Amino acid sequence: MKKIKISPSILSADFSQLGREIKNLENSGADMIHVDVMDGHFVPNLTIGPPVIKALRKYTNIPFDVHLMINPVHKYIKDYAESGADIITIHPEATSSLQESIDEIKKYKKKVGLSLNPDTKIEVIEKYLDQIDLVLVMSVFPGFGGQKFIKNVLKKIERLSEIKDKNSFKFDIEVDGGINFSNFKEVLEAGANVLVSGTTIFKENNGDIKKNINFLKTI
Ligand code: DX5
Numbered sequence: 001m002k003k004i005k006i007s008p009s010i011l012s013a014d015f016s017q018l019g020r021e022i023k024n025l026e027n028s029g030a031d032m033i034h035v036d037v038m039d040g041h042f043v044p045n046l047t048i049g050p051p052v053i054k055a056l057r058k059y060t061n062i063p064f065d066v067h068l069m070i071n072p073v074h075k076y077i078k079d080y081a082e083s084g085a086d087i088i089t090i091h092p093e094a095t096s097s098l099q100e101s102i103d104e105i106k107k108y109k110k111k112v113g114l115s116l117n118p119d120t121k122i123e124v125i126e127k128y129l130d131q132i133d134l135v136l137v138m139s140v141f142p143g144f145g146g147q148k149f150i151k152n153v154l155k156k157i158e159r160l161s162e163i164k165d166k167n168s169f170k171f172d173i174e175v176d177g178g179i180n181f182s183n184f185k186e187v188l189e190a191g192a193n194v195l196v197s198g199t200t201i202f203k204e205n206n207g208d209i210k211k212n213i214n215f216l217k218t219i
């Protein structure tokens with residue numbers, strides 16, 4: 001039985017109370033905190049950066065799963081590593097050398113994630129799969145919470161899971177975007193073991209976060 005991990009996205013949290021929200025997520029059973037960093041260039045939205053992550057670090061010891069939707073990304077990896085990120089996930093389109101950026105994340109002893117947009121093929125990252133900790137499969141086009149799950153991403157998750165099993169790779173398969181109570185089971189059955197959710201965790205059941213996290217863990 002695979003261990004399912006839940007990484008709530010704080011993009012859907014109350015940004016005026018992020019410290020309290022993060023503490024509540026930890027107490028509600030979150031395995032990690034998904035921190036969506038957006039630069040208004042790689043994606044048409046702007047959120048938070050290293051100073052805010054640094055300020056939030058003291059509110060919890062569970063991992064910060066930092067999703068960098070920024071371009072260029074390479075020169076900022078140091079800042080995110082030093083601000084308290086535990087997993088640093090980048091988009092291959094945002095760096096001129098994926099190998100150098102992977103090495104840069106490892107230089108700071110952080111876990112490496114690579115993210116695939118819905119229209120980015122597995123082939124773009126296939127040759128790096130043996131050296132990374134996480135593949136973040138986007139089931140929406142990045143930039144906003146509350147979007148609709150793109151169903152054809154299930155095939156990509158299945159194929160990624162096959163490649164992982166055939167080669168005994170160790171990376172987690174994390175899926176991000178539009179996850180809800182009616183689609184999360186097929187996402188897990190397709191081979192994912194980490195679910196990102198913002199809207200569903202913060203809004204369902206009148207915002208009963210503990211109930212929503214537990215529900216997503218029951219396949
Ligand atoms: C979108 C972000 C996602 C998003 C998930 O660009 O990467 O993490 O916040 O939010 P929901 O679960 O509302 O789709």
Ligand code: ZN
Pocket residue numbers: 009034035036067176196
């Ligand atoms: Zn994200």
